[in-house]
Amino acid sequence: xxxxxxxxxxxxxxxxxxxxxxxxxxxxxxxxxxxxxxxxxxxxxxxxxxxxxxxxxxxxxxxxxxxxxxxxxxxxxxxxxxxxxxxxxxxxxxxxxxxxxxxxxxxxxxxxxxxxxxxxxxxxxxxxxxxxxxxxxxxxxxxxxxxxxxxxxxxxxxxxxxxxxxxxxxxxxxxxxxxxxxxxxxxxxxxxxxxxxxxxxxxxxxxxxxxxxxxxxxxxxxxxxxxxxxxxxxxxxxxxxxxxxxxxxxxx
Amino acid sequence: xxxxxxxxxxxxxxxxxxxxxxxxxxxxxxxxxxxxxxxxxxxxxxxxxxxxxxxxxxxxxxxxxxxxxxxxxxxxxxxxxxxxxxxxxxxxxxxxxxxxxxxxxxxxxxxxxxxxxxxxxxxxxxxxxxxxxxxxxxxxxxxxxxxxxxxxxxxxxxxxxxxxxxxxxxxxxxxxxxxxxxxxxxxxxxxxxxxxxxxxxxxxxxxxxxxxxxxxxxxxxxxxxxxxxxxxxxxxxxxxxxxxxxxxxxxxxxxxxxxxxxxxxxxxxxxxxxxxxxxxxxxxxxxxxxxxxxxxxxxxxxxxxxxxxxxxxxxxxxxxxxxxxxxxxxxxxxxxxxxxxxxxxxxxxxxxxxxxxxxxxxxxxxxxxxxxxxxxxxxxxxxxxxxxxxxxxxxxxxxxxxxxxxxxxxxxxxxxxxxxxxxxxxxxxxxxxxxxxxxxxxxxxxxxxxxxxxxxxx
Numbered sequence: 137x138x139x140x141x142x143x144x145x146x147x148x149x150x151x152x153x154x155x156x157x158x159x160x161x162x163x164x165x166x167x168x169x170x171x172x173x174x175x176x177x178x179x180x181x182x183x184x185x186x187x188x189x190x191x192x193x194x195x196x197x198x199x200x201x202x203x204x205x206x207x208x209x210x211x212x213x214x215x216x217x218x219x220x221x222x223x224x225x226x227x228x229x230x231x232x233x234x235x236x237x238x239x240x241x242x243x244x245x246x247x248x249x250x251x252x253x254x255x256x257x258x259x260x261x262x263x264x265x266x267x268x269x270x271x272x273x274x275x276x277x278x279x280x281x282x283x284x285x286x287x288x289x290x291x292x293x294x295x296x297x298x299x300x301x302x303x304x305x306x307x308x309x310x311x312x313x314x315x316x317x318x319x320x321x322x323x324x325x326x327x328x329x330x331x332x333x334x335x336x337x338x339x340x341x342x343x344x345x346x347x348x349x350x351x352x353x354x355x356x357x358x359x360x361x362x363x364x365x366x367x368x369x370x371x372x373x374x375x376x377x378x379x380x381x382x383x384x385x386x387x388x
Numbered sequence: 389x390x391x392x393x394x395x396x397x398x399x400x401x402x403x404x405x406x407x408x409x410x411x412x413x414x415x416x417x418x419x420x421x422x423x424x425x426x427x428x429x430x431x432x433x434x435x436x437x438x439x440x441x442x443x444x445x446x447x448x449x450x451x452x453x454x455x456x457x458x459x460x461x462x463x464x465x466x467x468x469x470x471x472x473x474x475x476x477x478x479x480x481x482x483x484x485x486x487x488x489x490x491x492x493x494x495x496x497x498x499x500x501x502x503x504x505x506x507x508x509x510x511x512x513x514x515x516x517x518x519x520x521x522x523x524x525x526x527x528x529x530x531x532x533x534x535x536x537x538x539x540x541x542x543x544x545x546x547x548x549x550x551x552x553x554x555x556x557x558x559x560x561x562x563x564x565x566x567x568x569x570x571x572x573x574x575x576x577x578x579x580x581x582x583x584x585x586x587x588x589x590x591x592x593x594x595x596x597x598x599x600x601x602x603x604x605x606x607x608x609x610x611x612x613x614x615x616x617x618x619x620x621x622x623x624x625x626x627x628x629x630x631x632x633x634x635x636x637x638x639x640x641x642x643x644x645x646x647x648x649x650x651x652x653x654x655x656x657x658x659x660x661x662x663x664x665x666x667x668x669x670x671x672x673x674x675x676x677x678x679x680x681x682x683x684x685x686x687x688x689x690x691x692x693x694x695x696x697x698x699x700x701x702x703x704x705x706x707x708x709x710x711x712x713x714x715x716x717x718x719x720x721x722x723x724x725x726x727x728x729x730x731x732x733x734x735x736x737x738x739x740x741x742x743x744x745x746x747x748x749x750x751x752x753x754x755x756x757x758x759x760x761x762x763x764x765x766x767x768x769x770x771x772x773x774x775x776x777x778x779x780x781x782x783x784x785x786x787x788x789x790x791x792x793x794x795x796x797x798x799x800x801x802x803x804x805x806x807x808x809x810x811x812x813x814x815x816x817x818x819x820x821x822x823x824x825x826x827x828x829x830x831x832x833x834x835x836x837x838x839x840x841x842x843x844x845x846x
Contacts, residue, residue, distance in 0.1 A: 140716070271456045273456065357715060
């Protein structure tokens with residue numbers, strides 16, 4: 137259960153090696169966390185991540201093999217996770233920034249990014265939503281992005297995929313009203329991770345720990361949308377109103 | 389998933405439930421059976437997420453929530469009250485409120501043996517929490533006054549329990565996890581009037597407050613101390629002790645002696661659903677506490693007060709819990725043995741230093757423990773206060789205090805809890821395993837469940 141101060145006892149991290157996801161688990165590990173399930177493609181990194189989380193004192197850390205693109209396998213992968221006990225928090229952290237330039241040359245790569253960032257996550261989210269609804273409680277945290285809010289030249293394949301996921305999360309939040317399950321959409325700006333390493337930093341860049349801290353307080357307050365840093369809400373409200381020509385000339 | 393294949397969204401009978409603190413909402417199917425037989429049918433038809441009785445929802449935390457399962461509400465149909473003056477007992481339905489009980493009993497010259505700080509609790513809830521009142525040092529908790537109880541247990545059987553029965557002891561303070569209490573017989577006390585004679589003493593610091601409470605316990609049947617948890621420096625822990633007894637006919641002024649047993653309390657005001665955020669800042673609460681402290685006389689004896697004013701001052705403000713805003717609040721109540729009174733001081737200093745905007749906190753001395761396995765009161769000092777969940781570092785502050793309380797053989801009140809570390813429960817409640825054995829016999833397949841039980845691994 138998630139207690140009155142927002143501390144959960146179990147977390148399912150979809151995208152089990154995601155730096156933001158793992159940072160979130162670490163923040164919660166010092167509190168009431170007893171069970172962590174890392175879902176991701178079978179890889180040594182997934183097992184290493186599990187091992188490192190065991191050292192934080194969480195009693196039960198396990199992994200489950202889930203490939204976002206293989207949506208027909210999602211039910212079989214996720215069902216045992218919920219059968220073994222309640223999941224208080226689901227963190228959806230699957231996504232791929234990809235290579236925009238390459239995708240423009242070879243649209244098959246664009247499809248791949250959309251599969252990994254939008255279609256696969258939507259499938260997994262719907263499976264989890266049904267399970268949490270049966271539990272009568274829980275929070276689904278969906279990692280979206282500022283890139284989802286207004287398409288940009290530099291990364292619109294990723295941005296449009298995140299926009300799909302963001303819209304899915306909004307709709308899911310509405311669908312789950314009155315079921316005891318909340319959906320929190322998290323829209324970080326530029327986060328310094330493996331995924332963004334080597335890229336030009338945008339304004340308002342943050343660390344994975346900043347996103348994790350924002351998620352932790354969201355587990356208590358359950359806002360529908362969280363921007364990280366919080367100032368981005370105002371910035372993007374203005375950005376959305378700018379004429380297209382002006383918006384395109386903005387740096388970042 | 390596949391076992392529950394239907395579109396997302398709630399069902400008609402599903403209700404979002406929270407405790408009085410308004411935190412950690414979950415959803416359950418609420419049913420309102422009309423009899424013990426119908427309750428038994430609900431229990432036999434229980435699904436995988438189980439069943440839980442719920443009274444009037446005055447537990448602060450998640451004790452009366454059952455996420456994804458069934459919640460049995462008896463307050464609509466099983467709310468009868470029948471007084472037997474010859475034996476001095478009252479037979480009540482598990483869903484009857486103490487408010488209804490008092491309205492029925494007082495005009496006939498009887499009063500409940502124990503009342504908590506609100507009349508708006510059900511009999512089932514009062515027994516499930518084994519509630520205490522200002523007379524705990526003299527009369528114990530409500531469990532001591534139960535003469536018989538009817539319980540629908542996990543097998544679907546309806547069983548009759550009496551004093552000394554292990555299942556009754558598991559039920560008193562058992563948080564609704566031993567079954568659905570459909571009826572009880574409770575010993576009541578005769579009173580001459582519906583008034584109290586009240587003494588008030590203002591205490592400039594915590595030591596003076598504790599000394600005044602000790603003195604009050606020797607002279608009065610009812611006593612309580614109110615602490616200003618925001619006062620710092622030499623005035624830390626300052627407060628007001630009120631103590632009293634039921635007024636005799638001869639205590640009443642002529643104007644009231646004509647109708648000495650009148651009892652018709654009303655809610656004077658109601659807190660609106662939307663309270664401006666920021667109302668509960670340290671500064672505003674400190675100003676309130678200051679005014680309240682100054683209003684109390686340094687010493688006054690024999691004031692005649694109504695029962696409602698003396699026992700249930702907050703019941704005059706409907707939905708007062710909304711004052712804390714939509715994010716809600718937690719109540720922390722702990723008891724420590726008399727030998728560990730310094731922990732009370734550490735807690736009061738801790739809250740004062742944190743600047744937590746706590747309205748008046750309550751301090752009281754308990755008498756000995758009752759027979760309930762998980763019953764909260766035990767001989768010692770008990771401190772209770774409400775804290776908005778947004779107080780910075782609240783989780784760590786309360787965790788630290790829990791550890792100190794457990795280390796000296798104290799405990800926190802589970803009926804008020806919403807955030808305790810589960811590992812501390814066995815230390816705080818040494819009879820936990822005994823309770824678990826009795827509960828398992830009455831409910832071998834684990835039908836009765838609650839969010840609190842899931843959270844604390846009861």
